[in-house]
Amino acid sequence: MNVLIDKFDVFAGGFWLTLQICFLAAIGALILGAVVAVLRISPVPPLRALGTSYVNVFRNMPLTVVMFFAAFGLPALGSNADFLRIPVIDSLFTRLGTDLPYFRFALIALVLYTAAFVCEALRSGVNAVPSGQAEAARSLGLTFGQNLRYVVLPQSWKASIVPLGSVIIAMIKNSALVGFFGVVGDLSQTADQLTSAEGYAFVPVALGISIGYLIMTVPLGTLLDRIEKRQAVAR
Amino acid sequence: MNDVTTGEPLIVLDAVNKWFGPLHVLDDVSLSVGRGEVVVVIGPSGSGKSTLCRTINRLEPINSGTITFDGQPLPAEGKPLAKLRSEVGMVFQSFNLFAHKTILENVTLGPIKVRKEKPAAARERGLALLDRVGIANQADKFPAQLSGGQQQRVAIARALAMQPKAMLFDEPTSALDPEMVGEVLDVMTSLASDGMTMVVVTHEMGFARHAANRVIFMADGQLVEDAPPAEFFANPRSERARDFLSKILTH
Secondary structure (H helix, E strand, O other): OHHHHHOHHHHHHHHHHHHHHHHHHHHHHHHHHHHHHHHHOOOOHHHHHHHHHHHHHHHHOOHHHHHHHHHHHHHHOOOOOHHHOOOOHHHHOHHHHOOOOHHHHHHHHHHHHHHHHHHHHHHHHHHHOOHHHHHHHHHHOOOHHHHHHHHHHHHHHHHHHHHHHHHHHHHHHHHHHHHHHOOOOOHHHHHHHHHHHOOOOHHHHHHHHHHHHHHHHHHHHHHHHHHHHHHHHHO | OOOOOOOOOOEEEEEEEEEEOOEEEEEEEEEEEOOOOEEEEEOOOOOOHHHHHHHOOOOOOOOEEEEEEOOEEOOOOHHHHHHHHHOEEEEOOOOOOOOOOOHHHHHHHHHHHOOOOOHHHHHHHHHHHHHHOOOHHHOOOOHHHOOHHHHHHHHHHHHHOOOOOEEEEEOOOOOOOHHHHHHHHHHHHHHHHOOOEEEEEOOOHHHHHHHOOEEEEEEOOEEEEEEOHHHHHHOOOOHHHHHHHHHHHOO
């Protein structure tokens, strides 16, 4: 078990990198998922079709395949995902700005994949708002955007937040894949590094990285339980 | 009874057809409603009367025929449709007050966001309207804290806040406890005597008798009769209407 103490800095570094990619991916997926959700409930049929196709593609494809497309497809198209080297943000999250593009590729794959689930979580919240609310807003002359902003979304987030949390927890666990697509030094790749390259016993290392993931996911789950309870009282 | 102003009718439906799948809910319906006129639509459930009411502000699109409001055909989508809807007030059976907003916010949302009125002015007018429907003292409560009758009166105030050219009522008293029906009908009656153009789908025959200029009887998607209330109730022309009236008036 000495590996946990001897290599604490390696575990901590892996934890930190995984936390970074999850934080960025969560923000990206929430934004993109919200856009796709608006497309899916839009009154314009082509936009609806676009949103639905997006969800159908990314919800039904294995994340590994999406990762393959990002890590091998983007370079084949001549892109190093340099648009993610956003000034200021890339100095906070230094991996965004490195010449090695794999962190950015993995981030793109996680965002694209998770956004489909975020969209569905948001939409389930919107569907939980009685249809009469949107109808009343329309009958007053509110536009689609005003209707969402002032009437539907303020009532839907309560019903969305618990499924959204589950989506983010799943995303944190899914991020364990990024180590297999060239991202060096995240939690799961740390395990690979310590066992195959440095010869440490597998079980203690696996315990170490498990603790790392649990530190991220368990508090999130507890928070969701609390929110759920508070909602039950409010009703 | 107010005098019906003459001139170009405000609402005109011409040969309107609508299907829900195989069900022909509106079968070649033509109807015109003059300015200041109060038209009450009655009929058995499933006769298409609610659908008829909802087509006038295009909450239900139609399959064929034309509907014109104030001389303009109904726009299909987007901003022009939103503008039309802002000129037609609607009151629903289930009130549909915005559950997350206070009573006063319910009444001022439309004027502020759609008409771009100054919030202070909209609030002042909103309070006056709430006073008119008798619930000014509840302005800061949420809809769930009010009785059904109070909620429906707020819904009427919310629609009036847009200063609509016409008001549509889709079974406004059907979800109310019996002792609250009167307070809502009182508000509607006072609106009618103020000269508001109204299309009212209802089962309240008393309201139809004393407040309507015309009674429309619908059955199976068709407009069967169109007559002044006294004439309709005393002497219904169709077998279908006689049958309907005998069923509801004997109890």
